[in-house]
Amino acid sequence: MFDNLSDKLQRVFKNLRGEGKLTTENMEAALREIRVALLEADVHFKVVKQLIEAVKEKALGQEVLASLSPAQQVVKIVNEELIKTLGTHASRLRFANEPPTVIMIVGLQGSGKTTSSAKLARWLSKNQHAPLLVSVDVYRPAARDQLAVLAKQLALPIYIGTPEETKPLELAKSARREAVQTGRDVILIDTAGRLHIDDALMAELAELKETFQPTEILFVADAMTGQDAVKSAEQFHKQLGITGIILTKMDGDARGGAALSIRSITGQPLKYIGLGEKPDAFELFHPDRVANRILGMGDVLSLIEKVEETIDKKQAEEMQRKLIDNEFTLTDFRNQLKQIRKLGPIGDLMGMMPNLPGMGGGMMKELKNAKVDEKELNRVVAIIDSMTPKERENHMIINGSRRRRIAKGSGTSVEDVNNLLKQYTQARKMMKAFSGTLSGQGFLGKKLSKLGKLPSLGDLGNFKF
Structure with missing residues (x-):
């Protein structure tokens, strides 16, 4: 959603940040690029004209040009004008005084x-x-x-x-x-x-x-x-x-x-x-x-709402405990995959995340374009279901003969079983680290840590079945 427009606008703002000082000339150049980006996004020419004029009026003021972070001020102004163009606030349905x-x-x-x-x-x-x-x-x-x-x-x-x-x-x-x-x-x-x-x-x-x-x-x-x-x-x-x-x-x-x-x-x-x-x-x-999403700031509120709506709170708290206590088993891993599948495509979820510091644009784009094949997820679930309860509780006992039996029972190969166990071990380490990190990070950290669901997303961006 808005990927092309978002990429172009973020390039414009990156160029602005690279300028030593914001001048009328480079501001005019940035506005021209924004205008072209909007027109190429098939925005109505009247809307483009109104938006650019509004941004120009505010952005070329002395307050912005002389501010300590002029590029950030410009981003803020563009964000405000985009919100005005889109409708300022969520418009809810009206209902009759007397039903229906x-x-x-x-x-x-x-x-x-x-x-x-x-x-x-x-x-x-x-x-x-x-x-x-x-x-x-x-x-x-x-x-x-x-x-x-x-x-x-x-x-x-x-x-x-x-x-x-x-x-x-x-x-x-x-x-x-x-x-x-x-x-x-x-x-x-x-x-x-x-x-x-x-x-x-x-x-x-x-x-x-x-x-x-x-x-x-x-x-x-x-x-x-x-x-x-x-x-x-x-x-x-x-x-x-x-x-x-x-x-x-x-x-x-x-x-x-x-x-x-x-x-x-x-x-x-x-x-x-x-x-x-x-x-x-x-x-x-x-x-x-x-x-916010158009400007690369993410949509964290929608992400939290989606997680809260989809995920069972009691199961989430239990999962959080298991992650912290290092009791995360293959059964839990299977349940995690099933619940993540309920949340929808991984790319859509990553699209709601802001561009994080330290993560290059290429890496974020790769994560947002991540595709998880439904058939592959079913295959992973089938492999885990073919294990005995003891094997799911302790993956260390799964030796060569057990792997052959599991592969035969799930209709997969020994290589598939090996890959799954390797990914499970990596995911277990990553989720534990991610869970610990989130627990100390402000509102989002507390919210997601309490839900205990997003740790596995960090791994699924690189998951190979």
Whole structure:
């Protein structure tokens, strides 16, 4: 996410830090590079112009040029202006005074509208709400079937409708009746999409809006389409009056032009972002955290939230004790791998870490691009599962004949078993050292040490199965 833009901006700031003294000339040169980086990231030209003018006005003041760390001051100014461009603060959903709250999900076909509806329903159910899904796409039966399948997978309630209900308005009205009868406080209406905006689509959406007076109308856009997503959002807002935006496929968008442009152009906040295909790959959009990530400062708060949400606290504390007491066994190692797998791709987690002092940009980039093959993880788990309880408790007893037996039982080779044991020994040493280091380092150290989960990430960046 934003990788290309982040790399270019960090190069600009590195060059600024290398200047003996910050002058108007080298500041102008840096601003030109920032402008080019933003335009190449497919940010709307009007947004680029506004942002550069705002940065220039503040950065060329005597206070900045004469300060002890002028380059750092410039980074601070760019960070502040990026946050303003993205939306200053997280924009949360509004709810009706009297339930059920009606939320319309709109957008063009193929933007991820139906999947986002299911993800939003899951997010609401995890945040003390009781949502009801309904698809009113009467033109594509497959779209309604897709939502029904997703609802079943996520154990979410959905109003399917009857064969007689052939109009969007009829389906939505029946869904509202069911929500009232079953005590559901939010109705998510997944509306029909088109390959392009047309009068029939807008008339249908306007009718739904007039009838239900939705608290929110969320426009779903594909981040990969860049300025096309921004134009579509602008047109929908002019004709329908959207209240917020969900940007999908953000995990695959290395440029970030849509995210940086869409609020300034439409005037409406970016509320959620989709970061992958999995149901939990859906987050509230935090402008300040995203600005920090763009500038290489990481997103530690999101990382902590993700760990807290995914990892069992009691197991984490027990793991921390074992690491300190040097009781970390192969069983624990297997459990660690399983729990890390729940956190998502290692590259995504490393992307939330700030660029640490002493770690070169190349090393951080390598860690952020780390890929852990699901099949390889399964193979490691299979090898450990093929060991006896005594072998898992004490890896030192695993001699040549035992290794051959384990390899045969797991469908792997003796070399694979040898590699695993070697990596386990290295990971054990590294995790113990990392655990001890974290326990004395401020807020993040205390938080992560208490959770006891991230030690193994340091090793997985270099893990070879």
